Amino acid sequence: MDFRNRLTEHYGFTEKDWNETVRRFVPEILPARTLFLEKGQVSTRLAYLRSGLMRSFIYDDNASDITTQFFKEGSVVISMKSFNDQVPSWEYIITMEDCEVDVITYERMNELMEVVPAWQQIAKDVDEFKYNALMNRTIQLQTLTASERYQLFMKKQPDILQRVALKHIASYLGIDIATLSRIRKSI
Amino acid sequence: MDFRNRLTEHYGFTEKDWNETVRRFVPEILPARTLFLEKGQVSTRLAYLRSGLMRSFIYDDNASDITTQFFKEGSVVISMKSFNDQVPSWEYIITMEDCEVDVITYERMNELMEVVPAWQQIAKDVDEFKYNALMNRTIQLQTLTASERYQLFMKKQPDILQRVALKHIASYLGIDIATLSRIRKSI
DNA sequence: AGCATTGTTTGACAAAAGTCAAAAAAGAAA
DNA sequence: TTTCTTTTTTGACTTTTGTCAAACAATGCT
Numbered sequence: 128m129d130f131r132n133r134l135t136e137h138y139g140f141t142e143k144d145w146n147e148t149v150r151r152f153v154p155e156i157l158p159a160r161t162l163f164l165e166k167g168q169v170s171t172r173l174a175y176l177r178s179g180l181m182r183s184f185i186y187d188d189n190a191s192d193i194t195t196q197f198f199k200e201g202s203v204v205i206s207m208k209s210f211n212d213q214v215p216s217w218e219y220i221i222t223m224e225d226c227e228v229d230v231i232t233y234e235r236m237n238e239l240m241e242v243v244p245a246w247q248q249i250a251k252d253v254d255e256f257k258y259n260a261l262m263n264r265t266i267q268l269q270t271l272t273a274s275e276r277y278q279l280f281m282k283k284q285p286d287i288l289q290r291v292a293l294k295h296i297a298s299y300l301g302i303d304i305a306t307l308s309r310i311r312k313s314i
Numbered sequence: 315m316d317f318r319n320r321l322t323e324h325y326g327f328t329e330k331d332w333n334e335t336v337r338r339f340v341p342e343i344l345p346a347r348t349l350f351l352e353k354g355q356v357s358t359r360l361a362y363l364r365s366g367l368m369r370s371f372i373y374d375d376n377a378s379d380i381t382t383q384f385f386k387e388g389s390v391v392i393s394m395k396s397f398n399d400q401v402p403s404w405e406y407i408i409t410m411e412d413c414e415v416d417v418i419t420y421e422r423m424n425e426l427m428e429v430v431p432a433w434q435q436i437a438k439d440v441d442e443f444k445y446n447a448l449m450n451r452t453i454q455l456q457t458l459t460a461s462e463r464y465q466l467f468m469k470k471q472p473d474i475l476q477r478v479a480l481k482h483i484a485s486y487l488g489i490d491i492a493t494l495s496r497i498r499k500s501i
Numbered sequence: 502a503g504c505a506t507t508g509t510t511t512g513a514c515a516a517a518a519g520t521c522a523a524a525a526a527a528g529a530a531a
Numbered sequence: 532t533t534t535c536t537t538t539t540t541t542g543a544c545t546t547t548t549g550t551c552a553a554a555c556a557a558t559g560c561t
Contacts, residue, residue, distance in 0.1 A: 190457050206448055246504095258445050259395055261452060268455035269488040270377050273548065292508065302454040303549050308510050308549095459549095460518065477537065493518050495540050 130175065138245040147242045152229040157222045163204065164220040170209035172230050176202045179226030180290055183218045184298075194256045194299040197287050203253050204228070209253070223291055273309045317362065325432040334429045339416040343407055344409045350391065351407040357396035359417050363389050366413030370405045371485075381486040384474050390440050391415070398441070410478055460489045461497050 134140040135147070152175065157163065163181060164170050181198040183206065193241055195218060198204045210233060211218035231239070240246045267276055277300055288296060297307040321327040321335070339362065344350065350368060351357050368385040370393065382405060383392045396403035397420065427433045427485070454463055464487055468475055475483060484494040 185453065190453075193453070193457055195453065195456075208442070208449075211442060220446070254441065255395070255398060258441070258448070261445070261448055262395075265448060265452045265455060266372065266377075266380070266382065268452060269382075269486075270380055294508065299456075304509075305511085305550080306548050312510085434539075481538070488520050492520080492541085496518090499540085 144243045151235040151239050152231050155228050155230050157226045157228060159222055159224050161222045164206055164216055166219050167215050168204050168214050169213055172232050173210055173227040174204040174230045176204050177227040178201055179224045181220060181222050183220045185218050194295045207257060268301055273306060276300045277310050331430045338422040338426050342415050342417050344413045347408055347409050348409045351393055351403055353406050356400050356404050357393050357403050359419050360397055361391040361415040361417045363387055363391050364414040366411040368407060368409050370407045372405050381482045394444060446471050455488055460493060463487045464497050
């Protein structure tokens with residue numbers, strides 16, 4: 128099911144709602160390895176990822192290039208804290224493949240929530256969805272061994288596994304790349 | 315600064331706002347080791363913790379009694395997914411000390427958000443605060459060693475460290491209790 | 502195609518963390 | 532206080548994971 132049908136079905140979108148929505152999202156093509164958000168900058172845009180793959184990561188003295196999230200087609204690409212509170216981002220977001228996105232700015236999103244109140248609910252639902260995903264991830268890091276975490280990832284996100292460098296999977300799972308290599312051999 | 319002042323200062327509460335709020339929160343005393351929320355039940359209430367200490371934990375075939383959060387005085391005690399979406403909880407919440415709480419039900423909270431619109435913002439802020447806390451925790455689990463996690467906990471939450479059994483700290487940090495004991499000795 | 506760069510695997514080893522069981526310590530209850 | 536229960540520590544050991552460096556493989560670029 129495509130985006131429009133989802134909105135109609137879940138949120139009772141009318142023709143007008145859809146039009147108001149569409150006019151505020153700007154389609155863009157982002158080549159692979161384009162930064163969508165930089166650390167330190169206030170996130171001004173949110174994207175719906177039509178096709179392609181992106182990831183968020185942190186990079187500082189303590190932690191060099193640690194992937195914190197993967198975004199695949201159909202996902203909402205957002206750095207929640209920075210976008211919602213309009214504060215500087217502590218993470219980067221970058222494309223890993225050429226991406227087709229529909230982008231909306233913070234201002235336009237606020238307009239949209241006024242014009243189409245259903246968007247308030249959608250925003251809330253997106254935030255909740257992200258919260259739940261993060262909670263699952265946290266519990267996995269808290270309770271599973273490196274090998275178990277990898278096997279679960281393999282099972283739940285086989286598609287991403289095919290598409291990204293292993294070093295990113297490793298950092299996402301909190302495993303050393305050499306260890307991950309050995310885990311893979313042993314399965 | 316107490317609760318009332320915080321609301322007045324941050325959200326411009328009027329006398330009336332405060333009265334509408336107060337009448338919907340019910341003060342309660344919960345003895346130590348009282349379940350505030352059980353797994354499988356839909357969370358109907360949220361508490362403001364005036365004094366005492368609580369924790370949330372999961373308990374199932376895979377994971378027996380894994381602490382997922384500590385709540386201390388001044389915190390909002392809530393199982394976000396269950397309360398916000400009114401779905402069965404996947405976690406328990408239990409008091410660890412005698413607790414003084416102000417409790418509000420889901421229905422009353424919705425009323426309150428209508429009568430005092432500032433509460434919509436407060437609810438949003440609480441959710442965001444919890445999300446950020448969870449994000450920090452996740453990154454710690456992802457990037458720090460057991461020893462580093464413990465030392466950080468010691469530094470950031472020395473009060474909780476004094477008040478709860480080490481086995482709960484251990485499970486919260488994803489460390490075996492015997493290992494934690496050795497880490498403590500070595501510092 | 503050829504070279505440079507980046508990513509992955511491997512070996513040899515070290516360090517970190519877990520397991521199991523028993524002893525010691527601390528707390529709760531009669 | 533004494534007993535019972537729970538929690539914490541410890542020892543002996545195993546397993547898991549990380550580190551460093553080199554070799555190997557894959558990929559991108561000119």
